């Protein structure tokens with residue numbers, strides 16, 4: 345019955361050795377309000393930013409209304425020959441003998457360095473997981489990273505490189521509201537809402553203005569339309585930011601902790617706007633620390649930690665009888 | 679010591695020449711600053727080029743080359759005196775068969791617009807561009823990245839975002855430094871006398887030699903320079919009032935570049 349809007353398959357994102365997202369899959373239906381919760385640093389923001397490709401995922405597949413707009417089935421990590429890498433002690437030995445030029449000396453040293461050897465081995469084991477190390481290492485890079493295989497994979501899979509025009513098209517249908525508002529300081533409130541309409545959707549200025557006024561009224565900012573951004577309070581800024589993304593007629597809006605930079609008395613006004621949006625049937629993914637919002641407004645709650653989705657379900661399931669131990673712990677802390 | 683009668687005489691006899699010299703200096707400073715700013719914007723973008731993981735080999739190489747050229751340009755032009763640059767430009771042109779002194783016009787205009795003037799204009803413009811590149815670059819980097827992402831999330835292209843949102847703010851924020859550059863150029867254009875640009879200093883120098891009125895002429899030059907910089911400061915202060923939110927903190931009485939004499 346409900347139409348699949350956004351399909352997220354096996355998304356991973358690594359920053360060098362830091363694996364922020366490991367494997368995340370999620371289906372978003374039209375009209376869904378999905379709340380993403382999780383401890384700080386668990387990669388919630390990174391996940392949202394991967395969806396509109398502000399951050400390029402390391403691996404995974406993304407589909408919007410049945411149209412694939414991102415697909416990397418294999419990442420560089422998949423082309424490291426770990427088996428050879430782990431057994432690198434042999435290489436170490438070779439190097440040693442070459443230097444000492446005497447096998448007997450090596451044997452003595454070997455006994456002396458047995459502890460050293462052990463630590464080296466565990467170190468190697470640990471580094472097995474760190475592709476970054478291999479990539480940067482002048483010798484190991486040559487030896488263990490199969491660059492040709494990677495290049496061939498890119499050639500075989502043309503979807504890996506996405507034309508920026510297509511990305512921009514997807515982004516215009518996928519609004520985003522940031523924790524830090526990110527309004528344009530060189531425009532007033534009204535023109536913040538007009539700019540992208542005229543530049544991206546190629547609307548006429550007057551038409552864009554009408555739409556902007558309409559949405560600014562919806563977020564109750566109609567009497568501040570000619571204010572400069574720095575003359576607004578945090579809550580007002582965030583409401584303008586919401587109006588700005590609504591002006592693009594998005595099919596889905598991503599919210600990244602929209603209220604966590606606000607003073608407590610301003611949180612309510614922003615949540616009210618979001619609640620109204622949800623009631624109007626807008627599809628939303630909301631990263632939030634507001635458990636009440638997640639409980640009352642969303643129809644699906646996703647608990648994320650360490651780059652995985654630990655548990656997801658209806659708000660009743662998650663808040664009243666969570667299955668995973670970790671989810672219980674997290675919710676108790678709140 | 680100072681013969682005020684002589685001063686008045688010198689002023690009276692050479693009035694038109696001094697006016698031409700002032701015009702020359704003002705045009706050199708204003709055109710040099712604004713065309714330099716225009717070129718500096720390109721330089722700043724060139725120096726800011728970043729390679730992305732997605733770029734293929736050819737694009738990456740191209741970016742490195744552009745970035746390298748821009749860096750070398752700005753290092754060399756900021757690391758050498760404008761006077762030396764002017765001389766190298768003059769004799770370099772001569773070696774290529776172009777003598778700027780051969781270019782002249784009939785009539786009054788030649789007092790301002792002549793070959794040496796254009797040579798000087800080119801030198802001061804390209805010299806200023808190097809400084810402007812740095813100013814614009816730090817201006818660009820000073821605008822918070824969030825606004826860039828905000829625009830990108832609405833589907834605006836990187837170029838469009840840069841020109842509609844980031845660049846205007848960068849220029850507005852660096853307006854004080856850009857204004858300073860104008861004031862510096864009013865004064866520093868005087869080094870162009872080494873390639874016979876008849877700007878204010880060179881003209882007064884010539885008059886001084888002809889009339890044996892050194893102290894008087896240099897004093898006149900000093901007063902006119904001071905007036906010009908004060909007027910420029912006043913105009914910039916006016917702009918400051920018009921554009922709210924910009925804080926100007928001028929220090930017009932500072933020489934940035936090495937100076938003759």
Ligand SMILES: Nc1ncnc2c1ncn2[C@@H]1O[C@H](COP(=O)(O)OP(=O)(O)OP(=O)(O)O)[C@@H](O)[C@H]1O
Pocket residue numbers: 359362364382383384385386387388389390391601
């Ligand atoms: N551009 C980047 N380069 C390197 N590391 C990054 C980058 N962006 C994020 N990270 C790292 O990724 C991890 C997850 O960051 P992220 O902002 O996604 O967390 P979060 O779940 O949104 O946390 P919070 O609730 O505090 O906002 C952090 O450890 C962070 O340091």
Ligand SMILES: [Mg+2]
Pocket residue numbers: 388389390600601
């Ligand atoms: Mg975050």
